[in-house]
Amino acid sequence: MPRPIRATISASALAHNLSVAGKHAGNAKVWAVIKANAYGHGLERAAKAFAAADGLAVLDFQEAARLRIAGITQPILMLEGIFKPSDVALLDKYALTPVFHSPAQVEMLRAATLASAIDVYVKVNSGMNRLGFSAETLGAAFNALREHPRVRQLTLMTHFADADGASGVKAQLDWFQEMTKSFSAPRSLANSAALLRFPEAHGDWVRPGIMLYGCSPFADRTAESLGLQPAMTLTTEIIATQHLQPGERIGYGFSYEAVGELRIGIIACGYADGYPRHAPTGTPVLVNGKRTRIVGRVSMDMITVDISEIPEATIGTPVTLWGEGLSADEVAASAGTLSYELLCALAPRVPVGEAP
Numbered sequence: 001m002p003r004p005i006r007a008t009i010s011a012s013a014l015a016h017n018l019s020v021a022g023k024h025a026g027n028a029k030v031w032a033v034i035k036a037n038a039y040g041h042g043l044e045r046a047a048k049a050f051a052a053a054d055g056l057a058v059l060d061f062q063e064a065a066r067l068r069i070a071g072i073t074q075p076i077l078m079l080e081g082i083f084k085p086s087d088v089a090l091l092d093k094y095a096l097t098p099v100f101h102s103p104a105q106v107e108m109l110r111a112a113t114l115a116s117a118i119d120v121y122v123k124v125n126s127g128m129n130r131l132g133f134s135a136e137t138l139g140a141a142f143n144a145l146r147e148h149p150r151v152r153q154l155t156l157m158t159h160f161a162d163a164d165g166a167s168g169v170k171a172q173l174d175w176f177q178e179m180t181k182s183f184s185a186p187r188s189l190a191n192s193a194a195l196l197r198f199p200e201a202h203g204d205w206v207r208p209g210i211m212l213y214g215c216s217p218f219a220d221r222t223a224e225s226l227g228l229q230p231a232m233t234l235t236t237e238i239i240a241t242q243h244l245q246p247g248e249r250i251g252y253g254f255s256y257e258a259v260g261e262l263r264i265g266i267i268a269c270g271y272a273d274g275y276p277r278h279a280p281t282g283t284p285v286l287v288n289g290k291r292t293r294i295v296g297r298v299s300m301d302m303i304t305v306d307i308s309e310i311p312e313a314t315i316g317t318p319v320t321l322w323g324e325g326l327s328a329d330e331v332a333a334s335a336g337t338l339s340y341e342l343l344c345a346l347a348p349r350v351p352v353g354e355a356p
Contacts, residue, residue, distance in 0.1 A: 004237040005268050007346055008323075009041050010355040013214055013229035014049035020227050021208040022052070024195050028202045029054035031077050031188070033209035035063065040274075040346040041213060041232055044070045045354065050212070055097075057207060061090050068094045077121065077207075080131070081105050088112035099123050099157060101131040106141050114150035121157045121188065126176040128161040135179050142183055155186045155205065163193035164217045169201050193217035196226060215329050215339040223327055232343060233323025233355070237316055238265040238287070241307070250296035250304050256281050262295070263308045267319045270301040274345040275321060279335040286320040287313050 022030055032053035038046030047056055047067055055075035058064055064076050081098040082088060085108045091098055092115045100106060101123040109120075122142055125132030133141050145151050158176045160169045169189075176189070187203030192211040194201045197218075210216075214230035216223040223230065244250070244262040265287060271277035275298060283294040285303075287310050296304045307313040322328040328339040335342075346352070 003268050005273055005350055007232055007234045007350050007352045008355040009045055009352060010229070010231050011045065011049040013231040014041070014046060014212065016229050017212045017214055017231065018050050018053060021195060021211060025202060025206045028204055028206045031055045031057040031205055031207045032212055033057040033207055035059040035079060036344045039210065039213050039340065040343040042352060043067065047072050061087060064094050064096055082108055085112060088114065091118050092116055097121060100141065100145065101133065103137055103141055106144050109148065110144065117150050117152040119153040119155070120145055120151050121155045124156060124158045124176055124179055126158040126172040126179070128159055132158065138179060155188055156180050156183060157188040160189070160191060160194050163191060163197060169194055169198050173201055210340055213343060223329060230323045230327065234321040236268045236319045236321065238313060238319060239268050239315060240266040241314060242266070252297045252299060256296040262306065264295060264304045265307040265313055265317070267303050267305060268301070269303050269321055270299045272300045272347060273350050274347040275303065276335040276337055276342065283334040284326060284330060286326050288317050289325065
């Protein structure tokens with residue numbers, strides 16, 4: 001028998017979450033962000049579920065090539081643009097829309113030959129200070145691209161650092177508008193948090209990511225309250241049980257000591273499957289649909305959970321690590337991380353299939 005751990009992906013949940021994003025977007029068009037193997041959900045699977053999106057956004061050319069080979073015809077946005085001069089030919093080959101964020105990329109384009117016209121996004125550094133043209137370099141880059149004979153449409157773009165936090169987007173939005181006021185071009189500004197929270201930042205194209213997979217971009221608002229559905233459910237089974245007496249300890253480092261009689265289940269999942277090793281005692285888990293907790297340290301291949309109050313739990317009893325019935329956001333918060341990391345960290349050894 002194969003090891004019982006498995007992830008299932010709900011295509012209907014993916015499509016539903018895209019619909020929620022579209023309703024919030026209003027008149028803005030939607031780039032569905034499917035970088036990092038669609039946040040662990042499968043690139044081609046997500047692209048199929050997001051057929052109603054106006055375009056798909058990825059990170060690297062391997063992802064773009066996979067989409068075209070799979071027959072995807074939607075526009076594809078390259079979120080970090082080109083990395084070396086030879087990448088310009090790939091823009092032609094796969095009909096891609098690059099994001100340019102540095103003068104070096106503009107020079108690569110100017111030095112190359114394009115067989116057909118392309119659209120280009122121009123990324124502005126509005127204060128996050130990762131990628132983007134500064135106030136000093138934006139004008140020259142924008143004008144050079146506008147004058148390029150093979151550049152068809154320019155779109156101005158930025159990225160918000162704290163759309164989900166206390167400072168919001170106002171300072172960055174004001175700075176972006178000031179920097180770009182002399183340029184006539186569409187705008188692309190909003191990530192998931194800005195899309196849901198700041199209608200004034202929607203612009204012409206929005207770029208939802210985490211919300212498409214059924215997780216909330218906010219620490220204080222659940223995905224359910226936003227009308228989102230979990231797309232990935234990670235399940236496994238109990239593979240052994242143990243009875244502990246008071247004072248007995250569990251697992252590596254003896255990190256948990258039983259304060260009373262304790263019945264535990266050993267489940268087939270660990271950090272080699274992508275579960276966070278630093279998840280502490282108390283991290284929630286569902287056993288046979290009933291809520292309980294992790295006890296002790298997460299191992300490479302196993303986790304120990306408290307089944308003292310679940311008398312029917314035994315070898316073969318189903319366990320849900322996150323997804324349907326238990327939000328990945330809650331598990332991630334308990335582990336001191338984000339649901340993004342949980343979803344993206346799903347290990348290749350975990351079988352992934354589609355939910356019925």
